[in-house]
Amino acid sequence: MSDGVPVNGASGPAAPAELRDLFVEMNDLKRVRSAGRVGSIAERLFAQGWSALTGGASAEDVALDITATALAATRLCDLDAAFLASAGLSEEAVSGVLVDGFDSVTSNLDPGLRETLRGRLSRRVAHRPGPVPGFVTALARQPRAGVTCPGRARILLEPPENHAEHCLLVAVYGVVLSPFYRADPATVFLAAMAHHFHNAAMPDAGFTGEMLLGDHLGPIMARTTQWALDEFDGPLRETVERARAVLPDDATAEGRAFHAADCVDRVLQIAQHLQAASLTMQTVLGDMELVHAGPVKGFHDRVLVDMRIP
Template sequence: MKDTAQGITAVPGRLAGLRPLVGELMDLKRVRTPDQPEGLAAHGFRRAWAALVSGVHPDTLALREAALALTGIRLGGIDLDVLSRAGMPHERAVKVLRRGLDAAAEPLDRELRERLHTALAGLPVPGQIQPPAFVERLVRQPRAGPTRANTPRVVLLPAESHADHCYVVAVASVLVSPLFGADPAIPFVAALSHHFFNVVLPDAGDYGDRLLGEDAAPLMARVTEDVLATLPEGLAALVREARKILPHTDSPEARAFHAADAMDRVLEMDAHARAAGFTLRQAMVDLDLIHEGPMQAYENAVLAAAGLIH
């Protein structure tokens, strides 16, 4: 098939097959625990940057974080740290995480599934390495959502943060990389860093950025360089190299990144639309809210007596 759309024409069916799984990554932005009140995506963003500054190689980290994100889809906040604090031995905890991974990873490329499975074997014992200071700025910096000239802003709550967006795009980049023949580490690092300018600049949306006019590009570049200067020299060089894919789509890695970025932005809106349209029937029938168990018959009788089911 002729490549008429920067490499996407060869993979539309396979990309559509990953859409539900990428959509489920959105949930990590809103799944919260007492340990992670900003959500599991923000937690993953912190964890990824802490690992990078501690010297973990991006090839290792990209696969590890994708594996952990997929376990989070199925296990929520039950992660290695929680299982360790609950007294579960490390090896058994990793087996639990693998079950979570296997439950989520069926739509993925088989070779990628195997690499993700292996990545969980190398999980370190939870430690206390701190991420760079700029990370918390992105955790607290909300995204504007879609904006357009002469149109009121649509405020969607709870608002995702730039940490949420960057982490989900990073993980999604890994998941779609086999479709483009891409090295997953490059789009992963590019995604983690692609909103560095929002460490300082609040998000005014696309239209707000346009109002900055000719000042926008140099302002964003200056803030980005300031953030890069806070990283260890070797890591800063690596991040700069990965970010070279951001302005184009003429390499497999750039295509993987921009595919993940576009899907995240639209699926985020889809998540709000689905939440707004959620019905009781979906809870009762599609999601089996009163699930099978010893109390099911009694609970259904109570609901029938209360007029909540028929």
């Protein structure tokens, strides 16, 4: 672990503004689903990451591979390596499509990290899958609390994200942010993937519920976290525990990268609900060209005018 500061110095920006639009777009990995696949892309990548780790892959390899895959999926969604290969594309063609998807969203990444992640897609290595720990399924079934504040009624926005989705997005955001904080990406990734272990067993009542537990909160969180850690064998358990040591504060570069990623994901989750509520037809029909150019575009336009839609 390092104790570096952002490259702009202690008095500079606390986070890189140029990554904002990418993070907004990536957040939808928690909401993209496809026929024949259980759960969102984020939920599935969370399980895939833990399976690779229990199968013996290093935290660094898993962090880079999962992050590269998530970045490619930001535009390609579930047009992933498995689907493309099943549709008859060669290994070279599959890699080409994935790299094109990656390139379409990563122009603002740190150049060194971008090249490393891009290489993971152009020279893909399959990890031996290990058993998926029980906490993975539990976190995928555990909804997050929504917006809570002690003394106030909860604001619940449907559908809620689950804890597996949140942990995955925080992990990949953390890897992308790591160069800015001079942090070790593998440590940040693993800490983020493991930061809600307690919620595998502990229902999420948010900040309000935690405050109402008072002195009971610490022991309950320690006990339920231990239940998750007990699913690992010795070496992986020790690696996860070392990574989790950065979680309590922002005293290390890894702690800063994690807490920046965690904060961004929590707020963007709510922002997407507000964006949907304020969406206009000008955006849909004008900016996004829902009725897009093609041989029947003129006919479509006349149909909408004559039917007074919208």
